[in-house]
Amino acid sequence: MPQTNLPRRGLIAAGLAMPSLARAQSYDWPRQTVRYINLYAPGGANDILSRAWCQAMTQFTGQQFVVENRTGAGGTVGSDAIAKSRADGYTVGLGGVANLAIAPSLFPNLPYDPSRDYSFVSGLYRQPNILIVNNDLPVRSVPELIALLKAHPGRLNYATGGAGTTPHLSAELFKMMTGTEMPFVQYRGGAPALVDLMAGQVQVIFDNLAGPIGAVRDGKARALAVTSPERSPALPDLPALAEFLPGFDLTSWNGLIAPAGLPPALVERMASLSLRALTSPELVKTYTENGATPWTVGPEDYASYARAQEPLMRRLVRLSGASPS
Secondary structure (H helix, E strand, O other), X not given: OOOOOOOXXXXXXXXXXXXXXXXXXXXXXXXXXXXXXXXXXXXXXXXXXXXHHHHHHHHHHOOOEEEEEOOOHHHHHHHHHHHOOOOOOOEEEEEEHHHHHHHHHHOOOOOOOOOOOEEEEEEEEEEEEEEEEOOOOOOOOHHHHHHHHHHOOOOOXXXXXXXXXXXXXXXXXXXXXXXXXXXXXXXXXXXXXHHHHHHOOOOEEEEEOOOOHHHHHOOOOXXXXXXXXXXXXXXXXXXXXHHOOOOOOOEEEEXXXXXXXXXXXXXXXXXXXXXXXXXXXXXXXXXXXXXXXXXXXXXXXXXXXXXXXXXXXHHHHHHHOOOOO
16 A cells, blocks of 8 residues: 655744745735634534634634635535635635545535645645544454454444445555455444444444544553554554554644635745744643644645645545545
8 A cells, every 4th residue: 555644845934944934034924913714613623623613723823714614515605705815815714635635536516626726825724534442342553354254244334424434444444455344334423423322333443533532541442553543642552553554644633724726835835824823822722622633734744744635535536436425
């Protein structure tokens, strides 16, 4: 399986300035309120994490960053709104694995082109998925689960909160890399899947870390690993799947995008401030509480990573048979 996480050459903090930072500083941005388009409903993890970044940006710049929730069609409604906004730096939004890497394979008539219609500004956060099993299942590690699956192919079910999501594709990547079989049970959201896991109706689930982390900490379900290439600060004792399956890397990653056509120096100015915001102690605390970590990459590395992820997602979507619901 090819390695999917690219070298993170981007800025690690705002203090490590870009080569053309002096040119970027010639832009006095922002000088007015910035609209941030979030693709998901209020109250969820992506909304909480987006608002934490907007709050940090407001504190650093003295200008308001206001979240506008534009939901629908797997995030493509809000993505289209970002693409069709004026390219002046005052409309930005969430650009991640769902709308930039998965949607092109999942939606045949996508109203935007991820490679053409956006300016890539900076990373925002990465949130791993988590592999959890029912407490009664006689496994306590990833190797034990793989052995059980191979001994009883097709006997254990796995569930996620939706087809074509990163938890679903994480499970398909796991099956592909281990040569195991598990029938897929689709739920409308991770919460009902978790309830049925704890009741023994399904044996395995993959979910975004933020959803079941409380049940794991309370001992109501057994976590085996996270799907990021490294361990999560939220559960530092939990191994990464890559420790058993080298090269395994499938997370929910999100960054900051804006409409295409922004001057490079303006993009650099925006990126330098965004990366500074990602060092805010309040933001880091909120991210950690929600199972996320700041993703401190600049424009070039963010764009390169997103484009490299699309072929992998296309392969997994095809393998999974996922279609828009």
